[in-house]
Amino acid sequence: MQKWFEDAKLGIFIHYGIYAVDGVAESWSFYNGRMSYEDYMKQLDGFTASKFDADAWADLIEKSGAKYAVLTTKHHDGVALWDTQHSHLNTVKKTPAARDIVKQYADAITEKGLRLGFYFSLIDWSHPDYPSVYEGGNVPEDPASANRFSSPVDGIQDESRWEKFLEFNNRQLEELLTGYGKVDLLWFDGDWERSAEQWNLPHFKHYLKSFQPEIIINSRLQGHGDYKTPEQGLPITRPEGPWEFCTTINGSWGYVPADEHYKSLHQIVRMFCDCISMGGNMLLDIGPKEDGTIDERQEAILLGLGSWIRAHEEAVYGTKEGVMSRYYGDGSTLSADEKTLYLFVHGDPKESICMKGLCNEIQKVSVLHSGKPLTYDIHGGVPWFQIPGTTWIHLTREDTHELTTVIKLEFAEKVNMYGGSGAVVTHN
Structure with a gap:
């Protein structure tokens, strides 16, 4: 574990993607049948990032007191926020934004002296080769009950297609780990849909570290991560080893305008204190609007948290x-x-x-x-x-x-x- 991570105390999570266009739940909206896949993907046409200012993001993150940031470079929907050469499903080729969001974010975060983190979904519910096998290779009693986005529905597994998908993931991750300077942290998600053996672990982790030897990888790697990531429910008992609590400002990860259930600044500060009291970090999430701006309520909470931290920084950093x-x-x-x-x-x-x-x-x-x-x-x-x-x-x-x-x-x-x-x- 890198010492910077244990000293950082606060990071900012950023869930940004096409799901902000209609203000729906990221990826899960179509996976769980709340809307059709086709309607979900129509949001590509409305993603403009017209007011996206990476420098403004980095400035807000610095003022929040955070020492690192983590951006969703690709969620489960498969839409990449960078100019990937291995899929046309990205914000450069398929949206009016026509820009490499990851590049601008990485440059701005690095320029501010903050630690650079990338979220990457191991699963890709848009890729044709992803739903080719079952978790652990175990065929369910009723294959037709499987979700068509994640598993075959006919009971027939195709290992060759799965190997093609792993190669696709490897190539996209190589782009992220070689094209944006020093990357300090990889925040994986979605490991639960396949076994460690299917993810080719531990070889896969060695492959990643061959590009960025000092990189930290979160726990969502089927037991091969570097630190634990409890989510939404604040730990009552201190997790063993390094850990980070990720949570939302309201009830949503991405921008959902109908979600008015915001935590107060006092509650956020208290949760932060609880985390550092138990030797952990807090990764506090914001969900930018489709145009790239931050909801003023979310901005106010980040600025308020930063003001509190600055008044008490000797009780926070280095403790x-x-x-x-x-x-x-x-x-x-x-x-x-x-x-x-x-x-x-x-x-x-x-x-x-x-x-x-x-x-x-x-x-x-x-x-x-x-x-x-x-x-x-x-x-x-x-x-x-x-x-x-x-x-x-x-x-x-x-x-x-x-x-x-x-x-x-x-x-x-x-x-x-x-x-x-x-x-x-x-x-x-």
Whole structure:
């Protein structure tokens, strides 16, 4: 795992494609029969990207506090956002936009000094050779029940056609990994429709890294990825190893104007704090409109999140996961040397916040965004049994941030937490 990824904390996901023309769900709309394939593909004629400004995207992403971005270069519908030489189904040849979206995006992101990420769908529901085999080669009892976009409906598998599809994928990925400079991250999707053996793993991963040796690949590679990607449901238990939580700003990945179910800025900040408290990143999604502009509500959330991060950046960048939630429930991070603890406070406390199990002597407590020193009390504890008391940090509404407040605790030594069950005091 590259250190930059673990230090990044925030990335911006961008779902952009022809599905923004009618504001329908990307790819799944035709796969699940909510509209015909023909009607879905008619959106090619309306995709103009007439106001697409990659530099404006990159500027917004930088202002959000994100350190990397991931663009959907090709979703399950098979429509490529670059001038691929291996399919006519792309935004250069088949849409009025007639432009290489990936090229402009990659140049702008790189120019800003952000890490460059590409989403790529392993599955392609438009390619004639894709629905040639079943997952794991297992023919279902009723082949006719299979979806015609992903599997043969006659029960007959054609391995030669599948090999042709794999070669097609390899050639498109070669274009992405050799034509756009240094690519830092590949974000695969769709691995579930075929087995690791069918995807030719682990050889396939070695092939990818032959073009970009330092590239990071997400978990959606049938067990051969570099980090986990829980989606939409925030983890309750910390995933093992490096991880990233991907989520939408409202309920949709792409631009769906009818979707008014937006998360508030406070909710987004809280989710972000929960991620970094558990040592993970958040990949927050935006869905540009067909013309390439960003909905003002999505833009406002990114700018608000960036403003909060800038006011609290020492509690974000370069930190590691904080103490366990049994010690402090709202989440926390630790400085790299583990001598500073940052506590997140999401509400307005009545008089104080409570921290349990802290063995260290506190040198200083302060509000991070204002620098104001705070007082505290310690009640209880049995020092001769090495059992700490409960620390109560005095904090009232007038000292809080309008979103989430961060309390900074400084120590002379590394943070040391008590994990026992207490004891009967047998002598005083």
